[in-house]
Amino acid sequence: xxxKVINDFSIEQIANSGQCxxxxxxxxxxxxxxxxxxxxxxxxxxxxxxxxxFNCSEEEFESIWTEYFDLKRDYGVIKDLIIxxxxxxxxxxxxxxxxxxxxxxxxxxxxxxxxxSQQNNISRIKQLIEKLCNPFFPSAAExxxxxxxxFKNLGFGYRAKYILKVARAVENGSLDLKILRQLSCxxxxxxxKIFPGIGEKxxxxxxxxxxxxxxxxxxxxxxxxxxxxxxxxxxxxxxxxGFAGIVQQYMFYYERNNNFGARNGTRTHTP
DNA sequence: CTGCAGGCCCTTA
DNA sequence: TAAGGGCCTGCA
Numbered sequence: 001x002x003x004k005v006i007n008d009f010s011i012e013q014i015a016n017s018g019q020c021x022x023x024x025x026x027x028x029x030x031x032x033x034x035x036x037x038x039x040x041x042x043x044x045x046x047x048x049x050x051x052x053x054f055n056c057s058e059e060e061f062e063s064i065w066t067e068y069f070d071l072k073r074d075y076g077v078i079k080d081l082i083i084x085x086x087x088x089x090x091x092x093x094x095x096x097x098x099x100x101x102x103x104x105x106x107x108x109x110x111x112x113x114x115x116x117s118q119q120n121n122i123s124r125i126k127q128l129i130e131k132l133c134n135p136f137f138p139s140a141a142e143x144x145x146x147x148x149x150x151f152k153n154l155g156f157g158y159r160a161k162y163i164l165k166v167a168r169a170v171e172n173g174s175l176d177l178k179i180l181r182q183l184s185c186x187x188x189x190x191x192x193k194i195f196p197g198i199g200e201k202x203x204x205x206x207x208x209x210x211x212x213x214x215x216x217x218x219x220x221x222x223x224x225x226x227x228x229x230x231x232x233x234x235x236x237x238x239x240x241x242g243f244a245g246i247v248q249q250y251m252f253y254y255e256r257n258n259n260f261g262a263r264n265g266t267r268t269h270t271p
Numbered sequence: 272c273t274g275c276a277g278g279c280c281c282t283t284a
Numbered sequence: 285t286a287a288g289g290g291c292c293t294g295c296a
Contacts, residue, residue: 018277118278124294125277157292162279199279220277252277 001044001053002061008075009052010099011043017253019209020103021113021126022133035135037064037106070101078246085239089230090247093254100249102214107177108170109137110210111192114202115162128155140170162197169195185213208245217244222255 011032015023023034031044039060044053054061066072079094112132117125131154132138144167151160169175175195180188185207192203200219207216217237219227227235237244 114277117276119276119291120278120293121276121295152292155293158279158290159292197279201278205277218277222277256277 001042001055002058004052004054004061005050006052006071007050008079008099009045009050009069009071009101011045011052012047013097013099013253014069014101014103016257017097017100017249018122018256019249020105021122021129022137023103024126035133035137036068036109038136039064040135041065068104070104073102075101078243081243082240082247082250089226090250093250096258097250097253100253102212102246102249103209104212105209106137107181107206107210108140110206111166111198112137112143112163114205114209115159115166115197116156117205118159118197118199118202120159124155131155140167143167144171159197162195166195166197181211185211185215188213189216208248214243214245215241217248220252222252223248226251226255 011023012025014020015025015032020034020036022036023032025031026033026042028042028044030046031042033040033042035041039056042055045051054065056065079098082094083091113125113129116128120128129137132143143163146164148160148164151163156163166175170177180191183191188207188211189200189203192198192206193200198206204216204218207213208218227233237247240247
């Protein structure tokens, strides 16, 4: 295990932020495991501690995990920018999710994960993704080699055909991940929406979590509920030009974990 | 038994 | 452009 001291970092909060489906707490005390980028990593961190332990070499940490956990970005600056807006709800959200980070996940894995996530709950999404892995996430070629029935039998339901079509699209080159990586956020969203099963929300999730374009702002039922109940349907993302996706993550995490179960403003906001 | 979970597609008007 | 129904599956 190597030790790092990291500000604005809580592996527990990141694991419960819903952005990643293969980062989970394990039986060892204060320990999480993530399988990503062809590696298996254990992370240990006591509550509220800035000391974080990783079971990997310094070389692996520098070459892979520094980037993956977005450790080069100064979240203190981001938080100050958000707080400077004098928005009580956002201030509370940033305070609550003090250790959140935007993970830089694998693009292909995120495309499949985001499609799987539509009209689905997180525990089931995790189970479905896990069924595809052994232990690493399969390539597009591997997924394209299966039939639609294969995915239906695993429980993907109506998303089975979307999974297969997008895998085949990558295989035959009609979805070019290399080109996708070079596009701007709005271009990437537009490109992704060509493919069946990828709409506005899923495309923005792929842009945010898979392309690491932090200006992407996915609007799911939680974010929509926040905008409707707290902002009368008018939430101005232009206040956060270039990093609205990070703001979205604080909002989402706060609403889901602190105000769980609220519906149509039936529960009041308590800072 | 309904209702619904981090939507999307398709049809109408 | 907007609104509404249907969709796989599993769980409350």
